[in-house]
Amino acid sequence: MDELDRKIITATQAGLPLVKKPYTAIAEQLGIDSETVKQRLQNMLDKGQIRRIGAVPNHYKLGYKANAMSVWNVPDDEIKELGDQLSALPFVSHCYERPRFLPEWPYNLFTMLHGKSREEVADKVQQVVKLLGEYCVGYELLYSKQILKKTGLRLKAKD
Amino acid sequence: MDETDRLIINSLQGNFPISDQPYLEVAQQLGISEDELLSRLQTMLDSRTLTRFGPMYDIQKLGGSFSLCAIRVPAERFEEVTEIVNAFPEVAHNYERDHEFNMWYVLATESPEQIIQTNQAIEARTGLKVYNMPKIQEFFVGLHFQA
Numbered sequence: 323m324d325e326l327d328r329k330i331i332t333a334t335q336a337g338l339p340l341v342k343k344p345y346t347a348i349a350e351q352l353g354i355d356s357e358t359v360k361q362r363l364q365n366m367l368d369k370g371q372i373r374r375i376g377a378v379p380n381h382y383k384l385g386y387k388a389n390a391m392s393v394w395n396v397p398d399d400e401i402k403e404l405g406d407q408l409s410a411l412p413f414v415s416h417c418y419e420r421p422r423f424l425p426e427w428p429y430n431l432f433t434m435l436h437g438k439s440r441e442e443v444a445d446k447v448q449q450v451v452k453l454l455g456e457y458c459v460g461y462e463l464l465y466s467k468q469i470l471k472k473t474g475l476r477l478k479a480k481d
Numbered sequence: 482m483d484e485t486d487r488l489i490i491n492s493l494q495g496n497f498p499i500s501d502q503p504y505l506e507v508a509q510q511l512g513i514s515e516d517e518l519l520s521r522l523q524t525m526l527d528s529r530t531l532t533r534f535g536p537m538y539d540i541q542k543l544g545g546s547f548s549l550c551a552i553r554v555p556a557e558r559f560e561e562v563t564e565i566v567n568a569f570p571e572v573a574h575n576y577e578r579d580h581e582f583n584m585w586y587v588l589a590t591e592s593p594e595q596i597i598q599t600n601q602a603i604e605a606r607t608g609l610k611v612y613n614m615p616k617i618q619e620f621f622v623g624l625h626f627q628a
Contacts, residue, residue, distance in 0.1 A: 323543050323544060327543075331538060331543070334535050334536050335535075335536075335538060336533070336535070337526075337533050337534050337535040338497075338534060338535035338536070340504075340519050340522055340523050340526075340534070341519075342502055342504060342505065342515065342519075343501060343502060344503065344504070345499065345500075345501070345503075346501070356501070360499045360500070363499050363536065364499050366536075366538075367499070367536075369542065370539060370542050371538065371539055371542045371543050372536045372537065372538055372539070373537045373538070373539050374494070374495035374496070374497075374536075374537055375495065375496070375497040375499070375535065375536045375537070376493045376494045376495045376496065376497045376534070376537075377489070377490055377493040377494055377522070377525075377531050377533075377534050378494075378531060378532045378533040378534070378537065379490050379494070379530065379531055379532070380529050380530055380531065380532045383528075383529060383530045384490070384530075391578065391585070401618075402618070405618070405620035406620055408620065409620040417619070417620035418616040418617070418618065418619050418620065419616065419617040419618045419620075420549065420614040420615070420616055420617060421614055421615075421617060423612050427551075427582070427612060432549075432614075462580065464578040464579060464580045464582070464585070465578065465579045466576045466577070466578055466579075467576075467577040467578060467579050467583075468576070468577045469574075469575075469576055469577075470563050470566075470567060470575035470576060470577055470584075470586075471566075471567045471572060471573075471574060471575040471586070472532075472573075472574050472575075473573055473574075
């Protein structure tokens with residue numbers, strides 16, 4: 323990331339302008355030409371530095387009111403295989419291996435489960451339990467009670 | 482939210498074009514006018530049906546750092562600790578969860594050292610142990626929400 327990328331990121335991280343030519347608007351704001359803005363964005367997209375460009379829905383507003391972080395204790399030797407299998411389930415998002423803190427935190431596999439009700443989430447949990455089979459040493463569900471802060475990622479603008 | 486809003490949400494969670502008039506392109510695919518698409522996006526952002534519209538950056542691939550951290554906060558101190566933690570600009574998200582580990586926040590910083598420094602500062606200010614749980618490996622990211 324060079325200085326120009328950083329400027330483009332800070333100009334767009336809160337969102338694209340809702341005008342007919344959004345990339346031209348960004349270019350004018352930064353005092354560069356719109357081709358450069360488009361090329362830089364395309365380049366960051368190709369490199370995976372931009373995951374995607376589009377709408378980020380508020381899943382609470384879409385009716386997904388039951389949102390649980392599910393945490394699983396699985397054998398370290400099997401985690402790659404199990405993580406890949408879990409990821410293939412259509413309702414699984416954000417599947418990660420994370421460190422344990424023994425004895426108080428034995429869980430090493432994390433995934434978010436979203437549903438319109440806790441019953442729907444419970445049904446998804448059972449599908450995960452079934453898939454993990456004998457490798458599931460233990461699990462817990464941590465439902466979100468409230469969002470305390472959500473600003474998203476913000477690079478600070480330099481100068 | 483009506484059928485057109487649903488159509489917009491379901492078809493616009495990625496692949497927004499990088500072109501001169503991207504809204505026009507998308508509107509044509511959806512069979513609505515460019516002005517209607519723009520005004521519906523604005524309305525959905527205003528009502529918080531959409532939290533954002535634009536590029537989603539991967540801070541790690543940009544050289545930054547990211548970590549999920551947890552604290553077991555005594556119930557009677559929850560409000561006070563929330564205030565301390567949220568005041569750090571490095572804290573991008575913070576959620577209360579129904580568990581003994583009841584506070585879960587995400588740090589986003591420009592270097593790995595800042596993750597450690599921020600957590601040390603949070604421990605010093607709160608007197609509570611921070612469980613730093615950065616990802617060791619990622620199996621999958623991204624769920625397509627059906628509106």
